[in-house]
Amino acid sequence: MKIGVFLSDLGKTAIYYPRLAKVTGSVTSCIFFCQLLQWRSRSNNPYDWLRTSVQEIEQETGLNRREQELARKELIERNLLKERLVEQQSNTLEFWLNLEALEEKLHELLHDLKSNTVEENVSNKLEVIQPNPVRKTEQNVPWQRPPIAVKVTPNYQFNGPWKSHEQFAEFQKLLLEYAKEKGFYNPADWVFKIIDGITKGIVSPFWDEFVQGIPLGESQKVKRDWEIEPGIAYPAFEEERIQYYVQKGEPLEVAVSKARSDLRNPVLGKDLWEGFLRKCDRIADEAIKAKKSGIKTPYLPPSFTDKPAITKESVMQKLSAVSPQLSLESSSYQSLAQMNDKEQESPQKKPDSASDVPNIDTLKAVFKTPMGKKLVEKQITEHPEWEYAIVDGELVDLTPF
Structure with a gap:
């Protein structure tokens, strides 16, 4: 068999640099590192992490799993490599090559090689001039660290336009x-x-x-055509966008969030505003036409009707009107817990009148929450005299009359 045919049957060749093995720690780690360097040079984005598998590395280099683990350990200890495991894929890893640390170690290696060469040449010359080995002098070449790319000033401080x-x-x-x-x-x-x-x-x-002396960000605010003030859109325009997401099936709170996010985008907001103006112009033409036909109050979309602003105070007032125990500041769970504590403090006290029995509507409102449901069930079990019961998952009064 010809040697060329024989070598071609063996597959690809793996190249490594023997001198680099002194930096990486061993020949195995050098082969592993050189393979990663080769893949990194072929990558479209060399600044990304390299993703590969144990099987792929073994196919390219011949290193088995155990040899790869030892090589990775040596490279990580020398700060030449970082690795992370890809989730849900135990054999797939991502590697990051620390080329700055490699460059620094190569500088040290080349300097040591150069120093050894100089020492050998000097030693040979001294041996020729001074045959007596006792009088032979040694010349030490001091090693100097290569200059850092970015110089750092000691006790660095920010220097700017501030005066103090x-x-x-x-x-x-x-x-x-x-x-x-x-x-x-x-x-x-x-x-x-x-x-x-x-x-x-x-x-x-x-x-x-x-x-x-202006509040920060004040001069950078830009009032768009669709805003009554910077960052606040016309209510009808905002409501129109909210109803768009509601019609798509989004929950109301999600629809509000998405609508306001759209209107904060200057490009998208401008396009939506132009479409909204066209719609308003068409609605106005139809309303004028309807008035001329004798209709006193033409139809307008719900977004054009004035609505009171929804605030925390207004919501709390409504909740308090429905049930005093329902509010944003104190949950129904806390209210029932306090009720339970009071009853435990006076276990001998029994309701002597109808006024001591809690209102069933209040208990129904609390019963809708997961925690409240458990507490209501416990209260009904401990107080059968209330004549309340849970039937088919609902709270009912056994004596409605």
């Missing part, structure tokens, strides 16, 4: 309060980015507002 540390601290405080008010995910990180940008020369309207 107190002014800088007050600006940070207002930025943090603004971020919390807006509901940012990480307020402290957002504040750092704003201040870091100012120190690098980026113009910030927040600093201009701070210097002028």
Whole structure:
């Protein structure tokens, strides 16, 4: 058999760098690392994590599972590799190559090799000039770390347009309060980015507002055509969008959230506003035509009717009117718990009149909640004299008359 045909039958070749094995820790880890480097160079986005499997690595390098585990352990200990397991796939892993640490270790390796070469040359010359090994001198070449790409100033401080540390601290405080008010995910990180940008020369309207004494974000508000004030759309326009999502089957609270999110989008909001104006124009033409026909009050969509604003106070008043025990501040569970505690404090007390028996409507309202259901069942069991019962999952009065 010809050697070329024989080698071609063996499949692909795996290449590794022997000198790199000194950095990775072993030949096995070097082969593993070189294979990942090769895959990373072929990736469309080299900054992403590499996803592969144990079987794929074994097919490319010949390393079995045990050898791969040892190689990964050595590379992780040398800070050359990071790994994470893909959920629900025990054999699939994702790897991140720390090329900065690799570059630093390669600098050290090449410097050591260069130093050893210089020492050997110097030693050979000294042996020729001074044959006596006792008088042979050693020349030590001090090692110097390569310069860092980004120089860091000791005791680094932010330098910006602020005139004093107190002014800088007050600006940070207002930025943090603004971020919390807006509901940012990480307020402290957002504040750092704003201040870091100012120190690098980026113009910030927040600093201009701070210097002028204007509330942060006030000068950046833009009033759109469909808003009565920045961030607040016309009620009819907002209600029209809410009804759109309600008709699609969304719950009311979800419909409100989606509608307001759409109207905060300047591009989408503009398109929706133009369509809404066209609809209003058509409705107005039809209303004028109806009035000319003798109709005194033409029909208008529900979104055009005035509705009182829904607030926490208005909702609490309605709940209190339905049942004093139902409110947003105190749950029915707490009310029944207090009732139960009072009855436990005076176990010998029995209802002597109809006024001591709780109203069945109140108990029905509490019975609709999971916790309230358990408490009502317990109360009815302990007080058969109330003559209430649970039939087919509903609370009924055994003596309605």
